[in-house]
Amino acid sequence: MLTKAAHNEHIKKGWIIMGRYLRRFPGQLSGVLILIALVQGITVWASTLNANLLDALIQFNMRRFLMTAVFLMVGWIVIALLTYIVVISQTRLIQNIDIAIRQDLTILIQHKDYETFSERTVGAYVSWFTNDIQMINTQGLTSFFMVAEEIFGTSFALVALWQYHWTLAGTALVLAGLIISVPRVFNRVLNQTNTALTEENEHFVNKTEDVLSGFDFLFAFHALSLITQRIVQSSQVLKQRALNQSKAQTAVQVTGFLGNVIAQVTLMGLSGLLAMRHLVTVGTLSAAGSLAGNVFNNLGNMSNYLGMMRGTRPIFAKYAAAQPAVRTKKDPVSEVPHNC
Template identity: 30%
Template sequence: MTFFQELLRLKWRLVTYIGLYGLMTSALTATAILSGNAMTALTHFHRTMFIEAALLLVMVTITQLALATLTNIDQFVLQRHLNNNIRRQLVANIAKMSYLTYHRRADAVYTSWLTNDMNTINQQGLRYFSYMIQAIWQVLLSAIVLVNYQISFLPTVTLAATALLIVPLLYRKRLARAAAEFSHQNERLNKKISDVLAGFDTLLMANRQTLLINRITHASDETGQANLHYMQFDMFTQFLINLVNLASQLALLIQAGLLAYQHQLAVGAVVTIYSLGGST
């Protein structure tokens, strides 16, 4: 089963999680709108309108923080059930193995599957899935708000969103290979540790304790290199995404500034558009 298929098995828990992200992102979008409204009221010296916008901004910000907390808690609930399902499936598959098939691998390999691989799924799977869900909500809501301000933002938003989606896909296969190598290296580390510790008594009697230290240190270094290799790809991808995001944000800011200069857009809306561009 793929990671996404495992998530779909959780059904209503996944729906609840996505819904909470939608509410949190809606509150985040509302704070950007209210900030712009407060700025517009300030530029027109409308004291009452400014106070109302400021009070609403405080209320929505508190709501957004509460929803963010609930979303984080729900993520751990989702993670718990996801881990249980995957581990149950792994153990069920292991239980079906014959004696010879099982012993083709060391016990440490199966331990790595049930521990290190689960940690990788949580860190590089569920966390990035959460980023994706938030990004989808953010793009949709921001696009609606921006187009509502001025229809001319539609081409800019469409191009920016398309670019932000394409960049990660360019390096998807290389990232997958690096992640797989990291997983395999964790298996080798667990096997090496088990083998070395199993020979502890022999090494002690031979006064070769330094061999234990050297072998585990070497295996640890190889695992760290695999992790570094993965993170290099990941960070490079993030760098490209940030460059595209910055270019998109500046394009929206310049476009909004020109529209405000031509009196087709309120000054406070420029603040909102810049904020939405950054968060998206």
């Protein structure tokens, strides 16, 4: 049994391990991040065109209005094409990382002696390769790329707001800090619920494996109904762990949503005041609303995704805690083909 200090140390190490896996594929990672930056840059540029559209409409400038509409249409077509490429490239990278993790896990198991290997059932190890990898994909790796998307989108939107008026960008920065920091109060609960869920996934696989392995015995005594009874009981416990995790994640999401709405309304109100004082054009109100949506939607989502990423640390911590004392010099991750 790990002490609390040792457990916390493994939690911190788990965060580092995920970053290490990402860095094992620098070419693919850089390519995906560049594509994400392009998509977000064009999205922010398209948002600024809303101001030009409204200003052209107010001035009854038909030529400017039509040209801006054409640029807007072309921009969104390019965004759609780039998004398709991003999704494919991201999926390829995630699958390569999955292979690398599974390869590391098999190396870890190979270096165990019989006694330490037998501390867990085969079902528990199977859960490492299936349930845990799935959680890493959905909560860790996918969330990482979403966070990268939000960072690029927020940065570009803040630059655009600064070009309209510095108070818009300054206010957005202050509100952004609040949106990011408030959901962090749920970090501890989120870690606990994710740890409980990954452990219960192991237990469920173990119990299911045990009861099914006793089919012949139960059949001989006409007690096959016990299979249903035991699996349903285990499923009820797993359901409760999943509900607890969902409650923690939803609390983070709701907090981010409320902060997002309040911040957007505040920034739109400020842009309206600036327009009334003739410090910005009326069209800026439309652009500011769109850019505020970019900034605060991104930040609200980023808080959620960061919380989900932090929730995967117990999984990597479990792997770190199970490592043998002696490690091989060559990192097996580096052996995974990078051009797949």
